[in-house]
Amino acid sequence: MSPLLASPRQRAATRRSASPRTAGYSVDVVLLTVLDGQLAAALVRAEGRPGERLRERWTLPWEPGAADEALADAAERVSRDVMGVGPHYLEQVGAFGDGKRHPGTAPLSVAFVALVPAGAVMPADTGGDFFPVNDLPALAPRQRAMIDAAVAHVQQRVGHAPVAFRLLPTTFTLSELQELYELLLDRRLHKASFRRSLQAARIVEPTDEWRSEGRGRPAQLFRYAPRRRRSAPRGIRFE
Amino acid sequence: MSPLLASPRQRAATRRSASPRTAGYSVDVVLLTVLDGQLAAALVRAEGRPGERLRERWTLPWEPGAADEALADAAERVSRDVMGVGPHYLEQVGAFGDGKRHPGTAPLSVAFVALVPAGAVMPADTGGDFFPVNDLPALAPRQRAMIDAAVAHVQQRVGHAPVAFRLLPTTFTLSELQELYELLLDRRLHKASFRRSLQAARIVEPTDEWRSEGRGRPAQLFRYAPRRRRSAPRGIRFE
DNA sequence: TCAATAGTGTCTGTTAGACATTATGGA
DNA sequence: TCCATAATGTCTAACAGACACTATTGA
Incomplete structure (x- = not known):
């Protein structure tokens, strides 16, 4: 053989x-x-x-x-x-x-x-x-x-490496991304806050595609596209 | 032998x-x-x-x-x-x-x-x-x-496990603790914020001992004493 | 007294979360 | 039309950092 x-x-x-x-x-x-x-x-x-x-x-x-x-x-x-x-x-x-x-x-x-x-x-x-x-x-x-x-x-x-994006296809909706984070973190996240943080971090960029999933307004597709962005985390987390 | x-x-x-x-x-x-x-x-x-x-x-x-x-x-x-x-x-x-x-x-x-x-x-x-x-x-x-x-x-x-406290003697001053965090995190921390966060986390308790180190006001000694405190971290950190 | 360090009160800018509202499709 | 979901604007509480100030020691 x-x-x-x-x-x-x-x-x-x-x-x-x-x-x-x-x-x-x-x-x-x-x-x-x-x-x-x-x-x-x-x-x-x-x-x-x-x-x-x-x-x-x-x-x-x-x-x-x-x-x-x-x-x-x-x-x-x-x-x-x-x-x-x-x-x-x-x-x-x-x-x-x-x-x-x-x-x-x-x-x-x-x-x-x-x-x-x-x-x-x-x-x-x-x-x-x-x-x-x-x-x-x-x-x-x-x-x-x-x-x-x-x-x-x-x-x-999940908060320090782009693991979530490796578990998604190359394009995805922000709702899919949030659901994945909620699955990995095992807690609910606030939609508006989640998107604000995403925007501030500049790690996704929109495509010009939209996806309609049953009822409701279609969602825009995004892709993972981290930009140069160095921001030292504020404060300390004690646990 | x-x-x-x-x-x-x-x-x-x-x-x-x-x-x-x-x-x-x-x-x-x-x-x-x-x-x-x-x-x-x-x-x-x-x-x-x-x-x-x-x-x-x-x-x-x-x-x-x-x-x-x-x-x-x-x-x-x-x-x-x-x-x-x-x-x-x-x-x-x-x-x-x-x-x-x-x-x-x-x-x-x-x-x-x-x-x-x-x-x-x-x-x-x-x-x-x-x-x-x-x-x-x-x-x-x-x-x-x-x-x-x-x-x-x-x-x-260092932010998720009490590693800093394992690198200190059983009692220590808050300045020593902060210097150790700064060494481990490789960045300066704000004194008042650091102590506020410590107090909120309730992971140290004061002893009735004080230590005078050369000049300046003596520092109170603290010990590591984590109290039951469950607080889900707020928000997500993208990086 | 001065210098040096500990410890704290107040103010301000940032941000997470709550809430409400608009947008846009399918049923 | 109604309903479901996307997307976003506004408000508030929490919090990090700046700054100033008091407290307490040794030199």
């Missing part, structure tokens, strides 16, 4: 089988997207070991770590194997061990979080699917912990 | 020598404190390999990871080996690999940051010292990266 003809799933499975360059850790990627107004994570079918019963089992996409490679390169490859294209946002979440079980035999896993724009489709040959993070199938405990940490990671960065 | 009589340095060195439970990663700890108005990190003398020249070499305190142990437990033990007591604050920074060299042979290192109150003394038998993070001796590239990331980690959390 030529590697050029292998599906992403086959390539990943080949890589996961023991190789000489394998080190004692795995690189796991939590691909997050928005689905039906909820955060959802990509899972792929776990390898069925010989003798294992047939119930469907899922796992985070992962591959064994190589001793001489940058962690982020491995994570990007894992992401591309799942979605067909590289992620728009990829960041390390941390290392997980603590004796919790993992599909691989590695004692340690390095988790990454990748963001997938809402509506992006996972190629069929990936053999995976997106699951709402609040309604996940049974997973290895360590992978469950990595998903929780990835979601917390994104929530913590 | 009985382990009960061994110094922390000897215990750590014994643990670093290859053991059956060793996995393919190391646990490195960046112990930060405040020294002369600057952030400083703890370094210990590197093991002199046979045939190596005599120039003094330094390394972050570390030990090899064990396959069946929680990462944080190893990091706490490393911290205790350096300072004699467990740290008041310990948090994982992330995993570092990327081919950069490390004193050990591990392809991967998990970095932790620990905070040490200003003025705490490192036991003499540790064989280590604190170095200002802006004036470090030669270090393995991976450890240099871990120190940089640890400092950035603390700076990012």
